[in-house]
Amino acid sequence: DTEVTQTPKHLVMGMTNKKSLKCEQHMGHRAMYWYKQKAKKPPELMFVYSYEKLSINESVPSRFSPECPNSSLLNLHLHALQPEDSALYLCASSQEGGSGTGELFFGEGSRLTVL
Amino acid sequence: QQQVKQSPQSLIVQKGGISIINCAYENTAFDYFPWYQQFPGKGPALLIAIRPDVSEKKEGRFTISFNKSAKQFSLHIMDSQPGDSATYFCAAIRSNTGRRALTFGSGTRLQVQP
Numbered sequence: 490d491t492e493v494t495q496t497p498k499h500l501v502m503g504m505t506n507k508k509s510l511k512c513e514q515h516m517g518h519r520a521m522y523w524y525k526q527k528a529k530k531p532p533e534l535m536f537v538y539s540y541e542k543l544s545i546n547e548s549v550p551s552r553f554s555p556e557c558p559n560s561s562l563l564n565l566h567l568h569a570l571q572p573e574d575s576a577l578y579l580c581a582s583s584q585e586g587g588s589g590t591g592e593l594f595f596g597e598g599s600r601l602t603v604l
Numbered sequence: 605q606q607q608v609k610q611s612p613q614s615l616i617v618q619k620g621g622i623s624i625i626n627c628a629y630e631n632t633a634f635d636y637f638p639w640y641q642q643f644p645g646k647g648p649a650l651l652i653a654i655r656p657d658v659s660e661k662k663e664g665r666f667t668i669s670f671n672k673s674a675k676q677f678s679l680h681i682m683d684s685q686p687g688d689s690a691t692y693f694c695a696a697i698r699s700n701t702g703r704r705a706l707t708f709g710s711g712t713r714l715q716v717q718p
Contacts, residue, residue, distance in 0.1 A: 595647035
C-alpha cells in the first residue's frame with residue numbers, strides 16, 4: 490500500500506466548476522510534487538514544494554493553483570479547466586536536502602475528467 | 605528536448621523469458637537512475653535504482669546494468685511472470701541540486717504471456 494494518500498480517486502467536473510485534489514503523506518518528507526499523466530505517457534512535472542514553499546512551477550496555467558498548508562498536506566485547486574486537462578494527477582513526496590537519493594513515492598492518483 | 609530516451613515502446617515476452625528495456629541519457633549531471641513500475645490505474649512505484657559508480661545492481665529477478673561511458677542503462681527482468689505485465693519507466697535525477705524532480709523516459713508497456 491502506498492504511503493501517499495490522494496483524494497478523491499475519481500473526479501468529474503464541468504468547465505465552470507471549482508474543485509480541489511488533496512494529498513497527504515506521513516513519512517516526514519519535506520518535498521512534495523504534483524505530476525500530470527496522460528494515457529500512455531510518462532508523468533509530467535507540474536509543481537514542486539520544498540519545505541512548504543513553492544520551488545518549481547513548470548509554467549502551469551493559472552487555472553491550476555497549488556497549496557501546501559503544512560509539511561504533510563498538498564492541495565491542487567482547480568478552476569475553469571478545459572477538457573484537455575483530463576488526466577491522472579499524481580502526488581509524490583521525497584526526502585529533501587543532504588545526500589538523499591531523491592526517490593519519489595507516488596500516490597495512486599486522482600483521475601480527473603473535465604466535461 | 606528529451607533527455608532520457610527509452611526503448612522499446614512495447615514488449616511481449618513469454619512466461620519464463622527475459623525482458624530487456626533500454627534507456628539512454630544525455631545530461632552527464634544525472635547521478636541517480638531509478639526504474640518505476642506502473643500498473644493500470646495506479647501510481648508509479650519504485651522498482652530498483654542505481655548510481656553511476658556501480659555497473660550492475662540486482663534485486664531478485666530485476667537487474668539494472670549501467671554503462672557510464674555510453675550513457676546507457678537497462679533493466680533486465682529474469683523469469684518474467686504475467687504479474688510483471690505493467691508499464692515501466694526509466695528515469696534520471698540530479699540529486700545534488702534543488703531541482704529534485706525526475707526526468708522520465710517515455711515508458712515501455714510489457715506484456716508477459718502465460
